[in-house]
Amino acid sequence: LEDLLAEGVAGRRVLVRSDLNVPLDGTTITDDGRVRAALPTIRRLAEAGAKVVVAAHLGRPKGAPEPKYSLAPVAARLGELLGAEVRLAGDVVGEQAKSVTGSLADGAVALLENVRFDPRETSKVEAERAELAAEFAALLGEGGAFVSDGFGVVHRKQASVYDVARVLPAYAGGLVLAELEVLSRLTGDPQRPYVVVLGGSKVSDKLAVIEALLPKVDKLLIGGGMAFTFLSAQGHDVGASLLEADFVGTARKLLDEHGDKIVVPVDVVVADRFAADAATDTVGAEAIPAGWMGLDIGPRTVELFAAEVAGAKTVFWNGPAGVFELAPFAAGTRGVAQAIADSGAFSVVGGGDSAAAVRLLGLPEDGFSHISTGGGASLEYLEGKELPGVAVLGEGD
């Protein structure tokens, strides 16, 4: 980004790929963290006189416009935060996009409609993505440039993330650079003890990262829905809790090989159904009643996790410990987050959900060294995978 600013951007159209994939309740943004994180790069370009064209996705529409995935609420929020109107084009690269970007004043900001409304964005066929990328470039005209600032999507080989960087002069944005700098401290030589707290619903989603992290960490604390597959592997009956039966064997193998590092819940909050007004109880991890489901870690587990975290020098946390969106099942996530904030360790919160939990539960954001905007992207980075949206920036234009 600094290179581009040094070249001068006044009067040039600059396409910025941001990750504005925010949680919505209808048309209300429940956590605008990603919009806020996208601001600095957009603002710097606008202040330098660029005509800023922002591209982003929302959710996973199936390659066609769907009103519930419109970026309209995001354009409004972005405008409020910038203190200037952000015009939303009603399409991705169509007539509206051409007219909105064509009439953009120097220093003004426009947002294209959800790039995933165009099936070429996520196409597996490179030629299709390249065609869309060329249309993005055509919107910009002479002097156009691309800034990759959507850290949360750099693990996706998609037209507005990857292919467009091959047809335009491409630069890494400040957010992408800052995220990579922080995460590289975890993969380099982290200060020990290095404790990782993982949660979220599925073991299958996290298996690769678990396998990559185990040799590097001192402790791996497992909460969230995925913990029940591990409890099942220990021979416990998990009732109606989330269980990935196909992964019990893998979980057992991990426990056999790394039992000294892996810490699983010793108690859980169970409910008779998945609802905020369900009947609940707190039981030992070995005593989940038939037909009941575990929806949070229990207080003894919070204490156990907090004790591990308290002694750590480096902590990475990804994935909520329970269904924190429902009040009766929020205490585990809150307790773990608080323990991390209190630990004084170099702490990184990775992931859309855990970052949202920090803010929705009203925890002090400054209690953490870094709250990443990337969910899948930060996990893939820690797995040691190449991030296509970053690698492509090194390839020249």
Ligand code: 3PG
């Ligand atoms: C995220 O929410 O992790 C990013 O916005 C990427 O979204 P995706 O998983 O739908 O590609």
